[in-house]
Amino acid sequence: MSAGGGDVVLEVTDLAKVYPPATQALRGVDLELRAGEIHGLLGANGAGKSSLIKILSGVEAPTSGTIRIAGRGHVAFAGPSDALGAGIGVVHQELPLFPNLTAAENVALGQQAGGFLGGRRRREVNAAYDRIAASFPGAPPADTMLEAVGLQGWQLTAIIRARMTNARVLILDEPTSSLNPEERRLLHANLAEVARSGTAILYVSHFLDDVLDVCDVVTVLRDGKRVMSRAAEGLSEDQLLHAMVGEGKRGPAKRSGGVPGDTADGLVVRGLRAPGIGPVDLDVPTGACIGLYGLEDAGCAEILRVIYGLLPGSGRIAWRGRPLRGDTRTRIEAGIGFVSGDRPRTLIGDWLVAMNYGLVDLGSRPFAARLDRAAERRKAEASIAALEIKGRADQPLRTLSGGNQQKVALGRWLDRSGICILADEPTRGVDVRGRTAIHEGLVRLCDAGNAVLVRSTDPEELVELCNRVVVLVAGRVSRVLSGEALTTERIEASTRTKVRADGGVPLGAHP
Amino acid sequence: MKAGLSGRNVELIRRLRDYAVLIVLLAICAYLAVATDTFASIRNLANVSEQISVVGIVAMGMTMLLISANLDLSVGGQVALIGVVIARVMNGVGIWPALVAAVLVGLVLGLVNGLIVTRLKVNSLVATLGSGLAFGGFAFLASGSQPIVLADRALQAFMSGHFAAVPVPTWIFLAAIAFSAWFLHLTVGGRELFAIGANAEAARYAGIRVDRVALIPFVFTGVFCAFAAMILTALLNTASPNAGAQLPLQVIAAVVVGGVSIAGGRGTIFMAVVGVLLIGVVGNGFNLLNIDPTYQNIFTGVIIVVAVAIDSAMRALGARASAPADSADPAP
Numbered sequence: 001m002s003a004g005g006g007d008v009v010l011e012v013t014d015l016a017k018v019y020p021p022a023t024q025a026l027r028g029v030d031l032e033l034r035a036g037e038i039h040g041l042l043g044a045n046g047a048g049k050s051s052l053i054k055i056l057s058g059v060e061a062p063t064s065g066t067i068r069i070a071g072r073g074h075v076a077f078a079g080p081s082d083a084l085g086a087g088i089g090v091v092h093q094e095l096p097l098f099p100n101l102t103a104a105e106n107v108a109l110g111q112q113a114g115g116f117l118g119g120r121r122r123r124e125v126n127a128a129y130d131r132i133a134a135s136f137p138g139a140p141p142a143d144t145m146l147e148a149v150g151l152q153g154w155q156l157t158a159i160i161r162a163r164m165t166n167a168r169v170l171i172l173d174e175p176t177s178s179l180n181p182e183e184r185r186l187l188h189a190n191l192a193e194v195a196r197s198g199t200a201i202l203y204v205s206h207f208l209d210d211v212l213d214v215c216d217v218v219t220v221l222r223d224g225k226r227v228m229s230r231a232a233e234g235l236s237e238d239q240l241l242h243a244m245v246g247e248g249k250r251g252p253a254k255r256s257g258g259v260p261g262d263t264a265d266g267l268v269v270r271g272l273r274a275p276g277i278g279p280v281d282l283d284v285p286t287g288a289c290i291g292l293y294g295l296e297d298a299g300c301a302e303i304l305r306v307i308y309g310l311l312p313g314s315g316r317i318a319w320r321g322r323p324l325r326g327d328t329r330t331r332i333e334a335g336i337g338f339v340s341g342d343r344p345r346t347l348i349g350d351w352l353v354a355m356n357y358g359l360v361d362l363g364s365r366p367f368a369a370r371l372d373r374a375a376e377r378r379k380a381e382a383s384i385a386a387l388e389i390k391g392r393a394d395q396p397l398r399t400l401s402g403g404n405q406q407k408v409a410l411g412r413w414l415d416r417s418g419i420c421i422l423a424d425e426p427t428r429g430v431d432v433r434g435r436t437a438i439h440e441g442l443v444r445l446c447d448a449g450n451a452v453l454v455r456s457t458d459p460e461e462l463v464e465l466c467n468r469v470v471v472l473v474a475g476r477v478s479r480v481l482s483g484e485a486l487t488t489e490r491i492e493a494s495t496r497t498k499v500r501a502d503g504g505v506p507l508g509a510h511p
Numbered sequence: 512m513k514a515g516l517s518g519r520n521v522e523l524i525r526r527l528r529d530y531a532v533l534i535v536l537l538a539i540c541a542y543l544a545v546a547t548d549t550f551a552s553i554r555n556l557a558n559v560s561e562q563i564s565v566v567g568i569v570a571m572g573m574t575m576l577l578i579s580a581n582l583d584l585s586v587g588g589q590v591a592l593i594g595v596v597i598a599r600v601m602n603g604v605g606i607w608p609a610l611v612a613a614v615l616v617g618l619v620l621g622l623v624n625g626l627i628v629t630r631l632k633v634n635s636l637v638a639t640l641g642s643g644l645a646f647g648g649f650a651f652l653a654s655g656s657q658p659i660v661l662a663d664r665a666l667q668a669f670m671s672g673h674f675a676a677v678p679v680p681t682w683i684f685l686a687a688i689a690f691s692a693w694f695l696h697l698t699v700g701g702r703e704l705f706a707i708g709a710n711a712e713a714a715r716y717a718g719i720r721v722d723r724v725a726l727i728p729f730v731f732t733g734v735f736c737a738f739a740a741m742i743l744t745a746l747l748n749t750a751s752p753n754a755g756a757q758l759p760l761q762v763i764a765a766v767v768v769g770g771v772s773i774a775g776g777r778g779t780i781f782m783a784v785v786g787v788l789l790i791g792v793v794g795n796g797f798n799l800l801n802i803d804p805t806y807q808n809i810f811t812g813v814i815i816v817v818a819v820a821i822d823s824a825m826r827a828l829g830a831r832a833s834a835p836a837d838s839a840d841p842a843p
Contacts, residue, residue, distance in 0.1 A: 310715065327718075338716055359714070359719075363718035
């Protein structure tokens with residue numbers, strides 16, 4: 001933790017935001033950010049976090065209220081560049097960087113006149129990058145193309161970019177949503193470093209433990225209002241949860257320890273191989289939820305996609321005793337479904353909710369078959385009712401909150417029985433309530449005799465959800481944890497049980 | 512204010528924009544009906560519908576291609592080559608074999624384009640730019656670089672005829688519209704075209720065989736080119752290897768003016784038809800008003816740019832409207 005308690009650099013007073021016709025996202029929010037403090041901002045989906053960030057970063061204008069910046073007085077941003085000019089840097093949830101440029105180029109972008117980076121200019125840019133990157137362990141080398149680095153590298157590049165603009169306020173939107181614990185620790189150390197230099201950090205997250213771990217001050221929004229703002233010291237997760245959700249539902253869907261169901265009748269994977277992966281054996285009995293955990297290069301995400309037929313791989317895969325072959329379509333027909341936390345990749349935001357429900361049924365019907373809009377609508381409405389989705393079948397999907405979109409992603413598969421759901425970060429960027437609802441949905445699915453194989457970078461999620469967790473290191477099974485042994489500590493520890501075959505240190509494990 | 516647009520308001524503006532083209536079309540028609548004696552006559556309207564049929568038929572295929580986020584610049588080369596095939600086979604064998612050959616060649620050319628794009632993973636713009644040049648070259652080879660006059664005038668007589676006061680080419684255009692509207696809007700395959708154009712990766716995750724689906728509109732376009740070539744060759748009673756040089760841009764212009772998004776995933780057959788009609792009526796109007804055709808190009812050019820500019824403004828607006836994702840929940 002950093003010292004905090006400096007001068008107020010940013011003061012928000014009575015900020016309100018109305019989205020016509022009748023959505024009031026912010027109802028008079030106050031917020032003070034002090035130099036050198038890490039300020040946590042918590043809230044369930046719909047609490048107004050995103051609106052507040054958008055206003056502070058100049059993407060949207062407030063309906064009423066004022067923003068004051070030390071030394072500049074009251075400010076009104078006409079666009080993101082105004083906010084940047086006023087010293088507010090934002091690291092977004094969907095990091096807006098360019099995979100086809102190097103880390104240093106990404107950082108230099110937008111700060112200097114554009115143009116070809118040749119010879120001397122390139123050396124200057126790289127040197128400037130290195131000066132700042134030196135204080136961030138784990139930062140990608142200046143010359144690395146961003147497409148070659150993991151999410152953590154992207155994030156650090158974004159932070160370095162914000163540092164380079166001498167941001168007085170740095171806003172981080174869900175910075176840890178896809179990081180493993182090691183990477184989180186590193187990020188937090190880096191943030192403390194940034195704060196020490198006098199920058200105020202607004203840390204927006206739905207991970208209570210992260211906020212308590214790194215923040216000096218915590219502000220909680222609920223229904224567009226500030227319901228709490230106080231020093232983090234002495235706060236408990238329960239207090240925060242209570243502030244966030246009020247008297248509503250809370251607490252995760254707990255699974256009992258044992259592994260029910262029939263192994264032979266479930267998803268059976270033998271000798272699965274893909275580039276950098278395998279051989280891997282997995283058993284997902286019907287009625288069970290099995291977790292996959294590993295560092296970024298462990299291959300968990302790839303294994304799910306090999307099983308789903310999206311990536312090539314070899315080995316025997318069977319579901320309910322029948323071998324899975326061919327492409328994704330034949331696997332869907334065999335009863336496999338895929339739910340990804342990366343919603344823009346698997347859902348179509350411009351389409352109506354009902355059309356997104358119909359999307360997964362298209363492939364198995366002939367081209368010339370009649371499009372049954374009534375059926376897809378019925379499917380959507382049944383699922384909206386069953387999963388308590390806030391939204392209608394006939395509204396564009398992108399107007400739903402992240403949590404509700406995620407329920408749609410899951411609900412699309414639930415109209416059939418005897419299915420195996422492959423879930424990849426199923427609650428990424430989803431708030432506490434949404435997360436609980438999705439967990440309950442997955443648990444109910446298991447209880448009904450289906451199977452779930454879930455990959456998550458959050459050990460806590462796996463402990464809550466799974467009967468058994470398979471930990472992978474460098475593409476191989478390192479340990480299988482269940483029963484008493486299934487704890488977050490054991491999961492994390494298992495990623496360090498084996499050094500990679502090439503003798504290197506797994507990503508994110510630098511000192 | 513612009514930041515405060517909700518999703519529903521954007522839908523409204525989008526719909527207004529769709530109808531704006533229709534309103535412009537109706538306004539131009541109304542103006543021409545008043546300003547000229549001839550525009551509103553049955554004969555002139557039949558004439559216009561016949562003139563736009565070639566562009567219109569090909570535009571149906573192009574609409575499906577744009578919606579699936581592809582494009583076909585080879586339609587000119589296809590029409591030229593198929594025209595020469597029709598003339599050769601007709602003069603050598605007969606009229607029915609010629610028509611069958613036309614459809615088969617259209618099918619094959621479409622398949623070639625589609626396979627280059629889906630199997631060899633060549634960007635459709637580049638692939639069809641190349642294949643179009645090649646098809647045009649084959650047309651010159653097959654014709655000996657000379658226009659070929661049809662010996663049998665039966666095809667010309669048929670295509671110049673009318674059914675129920677409607678020219679035969681117009682009937683073919685109407686059939687193309689009906690088929691395309693059915694496929695695009697009422698079948699599973701049509702919805703899949705929208706899916707791969709809107710988000711190919713989401714389509715893949717949903718088990719849609721993206722490569723196979725992407726092939727379909729190329730084949731349709733090839734077959735539509737065959738019918739366009741029949742009309743063009745018949746009306747002139749001649750197959751020219753130069754035919755169709757302007758066709759790709761005319762077709763894309765008409766479709767885009769109608770409001771079909773060049774970025775894929777958005778558009779309707781109705782929009783495309785309105786766009787084809789607009790371009791056709793404007794051309795007819797310039798004729799009737801005796802305005803230098805040069806101005807027609809300028810006018811059409813401006814319409815195209817304005818239409819695309821509005822389209823991208825809509826897309827930006829859509830992105831803005833989706834921005835307050837976790838706060839724009841409608842009241843339950």
